[in-house]
Amino acid sequence: MALFKNGSSTNRRFTLTAKVSVLLVLAVFVPLIITLIGSELFLRPTLVSQASAQMATDAETHAQAIDALLIARLQDLQYISRYRAIQVYLSGNNKYQNQAKDELAVGNHLDANYGNWTLFDGSGNPVLSYPTALQRGVDRIPRSLLTQLQTHNKSLISDVHLDKQTHMAYVDMYTLISAENNRTIGYGRATFHLTDIWTAVNNATSAAPRSYAMIVDGNGMRIAYTNPDKTLTTLPAPLFTSVGPISDSLRKQIAEEDLYGNTMTKVKTLSDPKLMNTTRDGTSFDFTPATKSEVYQAYQVKAHVVPWSYIVLRPVDTITNAATQQDVYLVIIIVIVAVLAVLVGLLVGRTITKPILFSMSSLSSSSDMLNKLASREQVTATEQKWIVESSQTALQSVQYYTEATNVAARKLDEIGTELLHNWERVDPIQAQQRLREILAAAQYIEKVAMHQEKSNQSLSTAIRIATQVTDQLIEGATSANEAAVQLQEVIKQLRQVVGETK
Known part of the structure; x- marks a missing residue:
């Protein structure tokens, strides 16, 4: 079977x-x-694109705010320079000194960030200040700025200085003052602290974890940098450092005009080639910053009133x-x-x-x-x-x-x-x-x-x-x-x- x-x-x-x-x-x-x-x-990729758009909006908003702020302050200076007492005083009538000083006081009170207002004669020598002159060594209009005022611009903004007493950055705003016959009789200067600008840069950390911002001027100097010290009793280490090599002429200008707090701490180079080589406005790029060990996405927007670039930086890993x-x-x-x-x-x-x-x-x-x-x-x-x-x-x-x-x-x-x-x-x-x-x-x-x-x-x-x-x-x-x-x-x-x- x-x-x-x-x-x-x-x-x-x-x-x-x-x-x-x-x-x-x-x-x-x-x-x-x-x-x-x-x-x-x-x-x-969508998140990266959205983050880039948010960063672009943030950078553009701050750059526009800087332009609006500086334009408003220049208009203050230009408006005050037309006061009659100031013009008469600069024309040589010392009887109008007190009235001219009162008119300077009016301008100084227009914004809490004004440090002082100063009048200069036709040669660029100071003749009157309110409330007092700042401690800045030889107080006169730098020759390079004086030439520009005389030949090209009726108003301009200087490079950034550091107030030795308040440890706050400031710029000098200059305007040419003319008599009724358009004859140059002197110059006006308003010293403006960058408190609001620094505050905006310091608040960049609220956008995303470990994000920050900086402002790089036309000389490649970091003139504003998000401060990791929440008490603001110290300045961030990268502040007033150059993103690239400093030329001899620029170093001479820094020393002569005491720019970037050079007499307190000598200006050094903290190389960031990506920032130095990025010149286009409204650009987004990835790189590893000199002070960081991870890749960041950056978005740069240039201001129009001053040759400054507002840069927002955010870690790529927080974006994704x-x-x-x-x-x-x-x-x-x-x-x-x-x-x-x-x-x-x-x-x-x-x-x-x-x-x-x-x-x-x-x-x-x-x-x-x-x-x-x-x-x-x-x-x-x-x-x-x-x-x-x-x-x-x-x-x-x-x-x-x-x-x-x-x-x-x-x-x-x-x-x-x-x-x-x-x-x-x-x-x-x-x-x-x-x-x-x-x-x-x-x-x-x-x-x-x-x-x-x-x-x-x-x-x-x-x-x-x-x-x-x-x-x-x-x-x-x-x-x-x-x-x-x-x-x-x-x-x-x-x-x-x-x-x-x-």
Whole structure:
């Protein structure tokens, strides 16, 4: 009997429970992965673009505020320079000195950041100040500025100085003062502290963590820098340092005019080539500042009134922090959902496979019973076949003896007939008696042979029926065997479905 056997396989199959878990994980995992990839491809560049736009707005707003502030202060100076007492006093009438000083006081009170107002004669020498003159060494208009006032500009703003008493940066605003006949009679100067500008730069940290700002003037000097000292009792180290090499002529000018607090701390170079080489207005660029160790995105806007550049700087990682946090959250969600999907898959898979395994067990039991039945039927059929074969052998023997009896009977009949024909040669009475006995025996044998022939026919019929029954038993055993093989195939397929190996 040929029984079905599972082929030996070294490859372990995935169970149905594992397959359900994997499908659930993929159903949740794939959309989240797509979201994560989309965040990297689209959200991060969008955040960088938005941050750049915010920084541009911030820088442009502050640059415009600086322009508006300085324009307003220049207008103050130009307006006061037209006062009659000031013009008469500079024309040489000392009787108007007090009135001219009062008019200077009016201008000084227009803004709390004014340090003092000073009048100069036509040669650039100071003649009157309010409230008092600043301590700045030789107080006169620098020759380079005086030339510009005389030839090009009626108003201009100097480079940045540092007040030694208040440690506050300031600029000098100059304007040319003319008499009614447009004759130059002197100059006016308003010293203006950059308090509001420094405050705006210091507040740049509120835009984003670790962000800051600075202002670089036309000489490449950092004239304003976000102060990390919240008490503002010290100045930031990069303040009044150059972003590039300082030329000899500029260093001479710094020393002569005492620019950038040079007498207090000598101006040094803190090289930032990216800032030095960036000249276009409204530009965004990435670089690592000299005082930092991480990459920053910077946006630069140039002011129009003065050759200053307002620069906003923000760490690149804070710009993309939202995308990074979203990526972290997505990864956490993916892990949590994957674990939940695995647990649900295990539960659902076991719920599905439990009845299938139960059916497999029942089918396996039925298959075993069919195998046992087929085995028994085959044994019975084999025994039955052996009996039939023995009966056939006996039948052949009976047939042989029956044929021999018929032969003997016919022989006796021939002898009797011969005796009857030779009757004259034997004792008539005795021979006749014997012949009758022979004939009677022969007739008896013939009758027995006839009965035996009938018995042989009955035996042959019984053997034929037994043979048919045996064939039916063998066919039934074969059918049971085939059914068992089919059940084994069904069990194999169910095991493949649930992933069970045996």
